Amino acid sequence: MSNLLVLPILIPLCTAVILMFFKEKIRLQRGISAVSGVLNILIALLLVTRVHSEGIQTLQMGGWAPPYGIVFVGDMFAVLLVAMASVVSFAILLYSFHSIGEKRERFYYYTFFQFLLVGVYGSFLTGDIFNLFVFFEVMLISSYALISIGGTRLQLRETSKYLLINIVSSTLFVAAVAYLYAAVGTLNMAHLSQRIAEAGQGGVLNVIAVLFLIVFSLKAGLFLFFWLPGSYSAPPAAVRALFGALLTKVGLYAIIRTFTLLFVNDPGFTQSWIAWMAAATMILGGLGAVAYKDIPRILNYNVIISVGFVAFGLAAGTRDALDGTVFYLLHDMLAKGLMFILGGVIISAAGTDRLNSMGGMIKKYPLIGWMFFILTLALVGIPPLSGFAGKVLIIRGALDTGMLTLSLIGLGSSFLVLYSLIKVFRQAFWGNEPENDQPKVSLKWASAIAGGLLVLVIAMGIGAEFVFTYVSQAGEVLASPVQYIDAVMKMKE
């Protein structure tokens, strides 16, 4: 039992409730949400060290012993993701202070921001599949509000599509849970894993596994991503950063969790599905990133490519590949958050999101330009930066299992990432300045935040050895779910 586990959920929840009472006091709202952000980072780091030294932490809600009550489980994978999410969301929070605009702030922007975090952390930490659905919904409802807040025509149109897709996928989620409950009669994930292993994962359970894969793929943007580029382009840059960095990652977390813990007994069937979906995602996402000429869409397609790459690591499924998946997922949250912040800065500096009407920004904003360039290298996976270690581990694991074609696609997608981001860099920062003279905007605040994140990206690359001691502990649990099951099912009072 560790009551610490509930704090990452409780803190944003209480903050959100408190923030509701200060609708007009924007400065106070900012202050409270910043304090709660810092508190969350500290708690998350404390959890990471606790899990590192004492192993998997569990918390039984209301003292109901598993498998009857709802449990919260903090294994290294979940806790690392909580820590990274709290760091990235704090940076995005700071960025939104100066970019989101007073009108949106007055309409409960920070409240919804905190509710979104409740859903994200809850999804990471819960050990009960129906509870996962509930936290997904908490997250999604706040994302509906965040995507539509402000109410421009574009936002209204895209929100109705986004809403429809997510309602349908949530409906399928409940249906999948219903079938699973009918088949094995439990909802606790550790208990499910045991029961599915006893039942031997035959035809019915494989169908349920695919249903879960479809549901989570819709949320993560794995193969079924047709809704993502449009919907994620509608809201302002800070919200886009939040979605790109966190929302798709929660879907990915759910895929990784279900397919390393629950449906592990027929890997030939499930892994090949994931592998094909990952390949298609990387190729289609890469084509999209190359094809478009406005910054939001290019960045959104980059999110899709990395979703494909993480799924590819899961499909390879060896110990190396799983370590790499965790590492790459952590890197990707950080780098994607930074990418969207820089993208937002470029758009606000140029006054447009069309690449064709930009140019010559390197003279006015050299710092932003070079930060974007280094970030590009990090996303591609150039050695001293954070993208490298994860990619190497995933590719090595994949080659061990003989997935040569997929490895080539994975490496090829890196080139498309490079091409699409260098295209942004070249057209926005080099070349001639456009005719309409934009006034120089002050970017000190945004540059400081982006600089902080960039330092983390570099530190994560150089300190890969240090990060790896934690990451490999996460990969260990993913590779052998027995540890997870033991920690949950053997009660520790």
Added chain:
Amino acid sequence: MELLMAVAVGILFTIGVYLILSKSLLRIVLGTSLLTHGVHLLLLTMAGLKKGSAPVLGKADTYVDPLPQALILTSIVISFGVTAFYFVLAYRSYQALGTDEIDSIKEDKE
């Protein structure tokens, strides 16, 4: 009884999908709401329709599984919230865009 429930679930899903595929935003909202109700019935049916007393210890020999009810209750609350949000959104886009036909909301940047 199970057969009847299965047919009811099927009908709800059919009507829900039909409504979602239409153009009017209002019909789509109603469609999603019917779809979620279909799923709630499915959840009840899949858990097994048993006769027994309320799940309080020491009252009877057979008990009803309380879990599906708890799940359905949670799910109903969530779908209620989402539907309410969707109605407000539909109304707001009707005001702002002057139409509730999802096709005629054209690509335009402000």
